[in-house]
Amino acid sequence: MIKFTDDELKVVKKIEQLKDEAGSHAPSFFTFKQKLPEIDIKVDACFLSNPYATDLFIEYFNKEILHTGNIRDLLQSYPSQNGVIAEILADFLKIDSKRIFIGNGAIEIIQAVIHNFTKEKIIITIPTFSSYYEYVKDGIEVVYYNLAKENDYNLDADQYITFVKQHRPDTIVLINPNNPNGGYTKIADVQRIIEELSFVKNIIIDESFIHFAYESESYQLVSLSHLVEQHPNLIVLKSMSKDFGIAGIRAGYGVMRKEYVDTLLKNGYLWNSNGLAEYFFRLYTRTDFAYKYDKVRINYIIETLEFIHELQQIPMIKVYPSMANFVLIELADGIQSTDFVSKLLISYGIYVRTCDDKIGLKGQYIRLASRSKEENDYIIKSLKDCVNTQMKLAIANETVH
Numbered sequence: 001m002i003k004f005t006d007d008e009l010k011v012v013k014k015i016e017q018l019k020d021e022a023g024s025h026a027p028s029f030f031t032f033k034q035k036l037p038e039i040d041i042k043v044d045a046c047f048l049s050n051p052y053a054t055d056l057f058i059e060y061f062n063k064e065i066l067h068t069g070n071i072r073d074l075l076q077s078y079p080s081q082n083g084v085i086a087e088i089l090a091d092f093l094k095i096d097s098k099r100i101f102i103g104n105g106a107i108e109i110i111q112a113v114i115h116n117f118t119k120e121k122i123i124i125t126i127p128t129f130s131s132y133y134e135y136v137k138d139g140i141e142v143v144y145y146n147l148a149k150e151n152d153y154n155l156d157a158d159q160y161i162t163f164v165k166q167h168r169p170d171t172i173v174l175i176n177p178n179n180p181n182g183g184y185t186k187i188a189d190v191q192r193i194i195e196e197l198s199f200v201k202n203i204i205i206d207e208s209f210i211h212f213a214y215e216s217e218s219y220q221l222v223s224l225s226h227l228v229e230q231h232p233n234l235i236v237l238k239s240m241s242k243d244f245g246i247a248g249i250r251a252g253y254g255v256m257r258k259e260y261v262d263t264l265l266k267n268g269y270l271w272n273s274n275g276l277a278e279y280f281f282r283l284y285t286r287t288d289f290a291y292k293y294d295k296v297r298i299n300y301i302i303e304t305l306e307f308i309h310e311l312q313q314i315p316m317i318k319v320y321p322s323m324a325n326f327v328l329i330e331l332a333d334g335i336q337s338t339d340f341v342s343k344l345l346i347s348y349g350i351y352v353r354t355c356d357d358k359i360g361l362k363g364q365y366i367r368l369a370s371r372s373k374e375e376n377d378y379i380i381k382s383l384k385d386c387v388n389t390q391m392k393l394a395i396a397n398e399t400v401h
């Protein structure tokens, strides 16, 4: 049990209310600042982004847009249409532009794909990113596939294949690495899943966190998007929000069969990007930027590995294995995740996400993002302090009884 003073309890109530209002997503940093000015948020470890990539983007943006006056064009002109931005990406990704669909954030693509192409039955692996089940239209059957806690919420490819064959859905979704636990399925296993499940009309693979995963010692990028050519039922989605640290811009893309891109473009989405997103996409495909980005990506992966290693040494919490830039943490018996989140926020100014609302999790969990080295050090120090205080309280309680 976490103890709060009466004053703190008032704040706890407000925090819980904000969370309720935000539904299945966490309240944003801005919402917190506006509605809870009494809390000084020092570290936002709720949002899952690479802060060094944000720095890199700002460096380019200042030099090329802000300080040159090009900002004016960017604001007053229409951005390019969906297909034009797709062409820019096509060369870089070595994928036919007709197979690329640009989204105002990946969330728009998730919505577009599920609303338009899921007709009967969808299998959703849980725990997951909530939009996948929230966007399913009425009348469509949702079947949940539970990732097993005993297996640290990792995907068992063979078991999954058997399950999907039994249920015969028209759509399946895998997030790799998965959100909220960071579990990673090797490319070879995902490939096997795709090959075994060729009867499924839509195989959605969400690679929003793939830039943090690796299979070689050199941390080389992995992706399945090039397989769309051989497997027309494959739909690979990618948000740019997390790995490039630019959620505010709203940029994502999907790689899918040409007919799907055609259908979507006939239904709207022509001008769904904005000038800033177009600038980002152009930057993303430039070799000078790509070279620098890869450096900050790898540096961040290495720091994240150290962060996870240090978290694993802290008592009373279980850190699940992760290949993403965050970890799922299970709290010891008797600690409520909402209390723990409030405590971290009130006493240390650290904002983390409760996972109470995540279906498929059994126990009390929080999700914690890796931030800059300095912020990570502060998080480790604060968590140790918080846990120590709890342990002392628990011991004191035992002596009383």
Ligand SMILES: *Cc1c(COP(=O)(O)O)cnc(C)c1O
Pocket (backbone or CB within 6 Å): 104, 105, 106, 107, 108, 129, 175, 179, 206, 208, 238, 239, 240, 241, 247, 250, 251, 252
């Ligand atoms: C954050 C997230 C998205 C959506 O990202 P956008 O900001 O809309 O690009 C999609 N999928 C997963 C798994 C995510 O975590």
